[in-house]
Amino acid sequence: APPEAAEGEPGPGHEDFRPRIVPYYRDPNKPYKKVLRTRYIQTELGFHERLFVAVLTSKATLNTLAVAVNKTVAHHFPRLLYFTGLRSAKVPHGMVLVAHGDERPIWLMYETINYIHQHFGSDYDWFYIMQDDTYAQAEQVKALVTHLSINQDVYLGRAEEFIGGDEQARYCHGGFGYLVSRSLLLKLHPHLDSCRNEILSVRPDEWLGRCIIDFLGITCVSQLQGQHYHTYELAKNTEPEKEEEEEFQAALAVHPVSDMTLMYRLHKQFSRIQLDRAYQEIQELQMQIRNLTALTPAGEAGVTWPVGINAPFLPKSRFEVISWDYFTEQHLFSCPDGSPKCELSGASKADVSEIIESALEQLNRRYQPLLRFSKRQLLNGYRRFDPTRGMEYTLDLLLEAVTQKGHSHVLAKRVSLVRPLSKVEIIPMPYVTEATRVQLVLPLTVQDLDYVANFLDMFAMNTLDTHDNALLTLLFVYHPYDAQRVGQVDVFAGVKAMVGELEKRYAEVKIPWISVKTEVPSQVKLMDIVSKKHPVDTLFFLASVWTEINMEFLNRCRMNTISNWQVFFPVHFQEFNPVLVYRGEQTASSSTDFLRDGHFDRHSFAEACFYNSDYMAARTKLAADILDRDEVLESMEVFDVFLHYSGLHLFRAVEPGLVQKYTLRSCNPRLSEELYHRCVLSNLEGLASRSHLAMALFEQEQANST
Secondary structure, rough: OOOHEEEOOOOOOOOOOOOOOOOOOOOOOOOOOOOOOOOOHHHHHHEEEEEEEEEEEEOOOOOOOOHHHEEEEEEEEEEEEEEEOOOOOOOOOOEEEEEEEEEEEHHHHHHHOOOHHHHHHHOOEEEEEEOOOOOOOHHHHHHHHOOOOOOOOOOOOEEEEOOOOOOOOOEEEEOOOEEEEHHHHHHHHHHHHHHHHOOOOOOHHHHHHHHHHHOOOOOOEEOOOOOEOOOEEEEOOOOOOHOOOHHHHHEEEEEEEOOHHHHHHHHHHHHHHHHHHHHHHHHHHHHHHHHHHHOOHHHHHHHOOOOOOOOOOOOOOOOOOOOOEEEEOOOOOOOOOOOOOOOOOOOHHHHHHHHHHHHHHHHHHHHHHHHHHEEEEEEEEEEEEOOOOOOEEEEEEEEEEEEOOOOOEEEEEEEEEEEOOOOOOOOOOOOOOOOOEEEEEEEEEEEHHHHHHHHHHHHHHHHHOOOOOOOEEEEEEHHHHHHHHHOOOOHHHHHHHHHHHHHHHOOOOOEEEEEEEEOOOHHHHHHHHHHHOOOOOEEEEEOOOOOOOHHHHHHHHHOEEEEOEEEEEEEEEEOOOHHHHHHHOOOOOHHHHHOOOOEOOOOOOOEEEEEEEEHHHHHHHHHHHHHOOOOHHHOOHHHHHHHHHHHHHEEEEEEEEEEEOOOOOOOOOOOOOHHHHHHHHHHHHOOOOOOHHHHHHHHHHHHHHH
């Protein structure tokens, strides 16, 4: 190192890598101004997205080659836009198109560079520009930019000589795509108008290359920082499946692609090449793992199967044992609805078929050409999901083995397979806060009057006393007979008196109520009335009279409900019947017994958190589907509306913050058969656990026998 570096000062060329402490100084003569922090640390630190891709297309090829690009590689790039001079009448689905209004090639290039700088210049580090007759290996291009320094002005592609120009200068051929760094784009933008007026060229890639060379002095290169930009030029009538040249297999971009079919064939061939490379790399890694494991204290016994996959989960108690699900080719014996046997269909059937085919393929690969196996029957099938490694399968197959001489023999063989967990991805979620106001909606019928007092007490204690940002609206559901007598006897008079007492105690609080007359209190019809009386940005919490409101749950309601993205349907905890559970003993009330004597009621969908705008959008689709058949609404709940008529995520999860005391609920027989059956099941399963019911039956039999 130079002498000055030895004394603690940074040497030449190292100033970018030595941190500097910038002292904070505030002018005492200037008034203090509060610093506004950005919402995300990424913005404050100046982080940029990695890669932006621009595809140059035309009106003639937009519905052919551009569509082929979109179907093959577009989903591999984080951001991709299509640029054209004139657009067709209908833009293909799933493509973001920018039309500049002029088909002249130079004008298209000029406007595209301008557009990229204006809209994305401050957001991305790299810009990849390609034509729609180019096939680019997306993963290879993304890997290339991760190995390049963003501090340099980069103009990388297939370097070509100018016709009759300087021998040293090169431009990047547009047909094979080229990579431009953000720093180069920022320096180039002030000179674009001069380039448009002063540089004459027929080819847009030559024009851009000349502009970069004349004003920035940077020429196109095919190799930079040890990274090569490999390309391959397709000949006429090329068969991609037969191309075995090293140059072809290493290419990042292939040109020219004459039609859509050739684009798809190239994508298939390169996907096969990448898959073979991945399998080869897996085999090499497995061999290294075997060699290294032999040197560990456990020796060869420490090698897990499959090699490189986590070992199976080892339970520490009988409660942690992961059970196996039994299946055949026709039936599954562990059904989602709890029934002992159901037909194998949908994704489960496809899963079983694929596993059997994979088992036969592996057997034939191992024993051919000596033996060739074919399936006779699946005798037994078992599968379980191990969260540490993936889905495990054990198959008992009845096989027919045929030798090279044609002799056949039927045998049974057990095989084990693992479908490992793939790459874990972090799903981006919209930003939400806990400051959103929650609008509670409580429908009440005559059968609910005994529980209203407890609900209002809990609401006052956990929200009004704590000044939580929550409001309450009551929905009085009158039977037609009670509605006629409301002038003489109001069945909800007691509730209205309690609301009046609350409003006197909390002067700033108003609890409105809405009166509805109906024989069938359909959840959807009631929600329609409430929805019309609130703004579209209202966050609703649809509650039941047995719900005990608390701040912990309200915050989870706010965080788990995202406008135009997700609705939340919590599964409350239902306590068992204390008469059956404790049988005269004192009820356990210590904190250690929390959530012990009860269960999460998966049959109840009474509680829900959602935004009014999302409900209105789904309800509009439902109205168009059922037309004027309002009787259909009696067989639906709000959950069904979001499930069938919205594209939102439905988040259904157990909620320990919602604990309900035991009560035998009244099931309205006027509702649909499914809703009535679900209500009855909720009552039955909420009585007690199997052990408590068995003990109650045992004591009853003992009493009868004596």
